[in-house]
Amino acid sequence: MDDRTALAERFEEDRSHLTAVAYRMLGSASEADDAVQESWLRASQADIGDVRNLSGWLTTVVGRVCLNMLRSRRTRREEPLDTYDRAQGSAEGRDPEQEALLADSVGLALLVVLDRLAPAERLAFVLHDMFAVPFSEIGPLLDRSPDTARQLASRARRRVKGRTASADADLSRRRRVVDAFLSASRGGDFDALVALLHPDVVLHADRSVIPTPEPVVVRGAHTVAEGAMAATGRALFTGVALVDGKPALAMAPMGRLRLVLGFTIVDGLITEIDVVADPDRVGVLDIGILDD
Secondary structure, eight states: OOHHHHHHHHHHHHHHHHHHHHHHHHSOHHHHHHHHHHHHHHHHTSOOTTOSOHHHHHHHHHHHHHHHHHHHOOOOOOOOTHHHHHHTTGGGTSOHHHHHHHHHHHOHHHHHHHHHSOHHHHHHHIIIIITOOOHHHHHHHHTSOHHHHHHHHHHHHHHHHOSOOOOOTTHHHHHHHHHHHHHHHHHTOHHHHHHHEEEEEEEEEOTTTTTOSSOEEEESHHHHHHHHHTTHHHHTTEEEEEETTEEEEEEOGGGOOOEEEEEEEETTEEEEEEEEOOHHHHHTOOEEOOOO
16 A cells, blocks of 8 residues: 555544544634645645654644634624624624534533633644644644744643632522523523523624614523524523623634623623623623643
């Protein structure tokens, strides 16, 4: 068997692994597919005579391609959130439910945090912490020393953990309420939503949520639940996250944070919801991963 045949066979065997690496780097299934395809084009033209570990080498090729894609991303124009309700996933030609399931399998909150990392931090963390690539191989990808790559991964790890969650005894109960709200929103279960809301619940939404000329205030369990029912499309791309040390919901199509729902919970019922979509406000929120 010649080198090219061996490379092609190994690439196909490792395709799912390489796609997983690319997805965690890029947060988008379509971009991950593009990165894997570009990686094959590069790998197929490379001199692999001295390569002893094809799987490891292919992983670093994908890492390099993803790093370049992250560095070349242009700042995207902020769009009204209803864009995602009308045509979510259409640009990628994918089933939005499948895309959402993929995000859930990785952890949407994790994708949000990774999206906030610098490209070099993201590469070092993903390759080392998720795929056990040694820093001796990561360093050259970044044109840095292994020790510097280690420091980048350590810095990213601290960002992923986020602000320490409050130590109050009912933190887990608060998370269960937030989990239940998301589940009911995704499932379109109106009665379950109403049961989670205080009769006099108040929802505050900033001007970027709809958008509207002025912030929106909605009162009453049935009215708030009706609004949640109208946003089931957004709920597909929403996950539970640690936001400023408290359980909250983060909406992040393609892993890019667009909206956060913060909750005030009293005696097991939601008394207030704060919906934040203004980019300046969203950008300063501390996002982390909630431990199971």
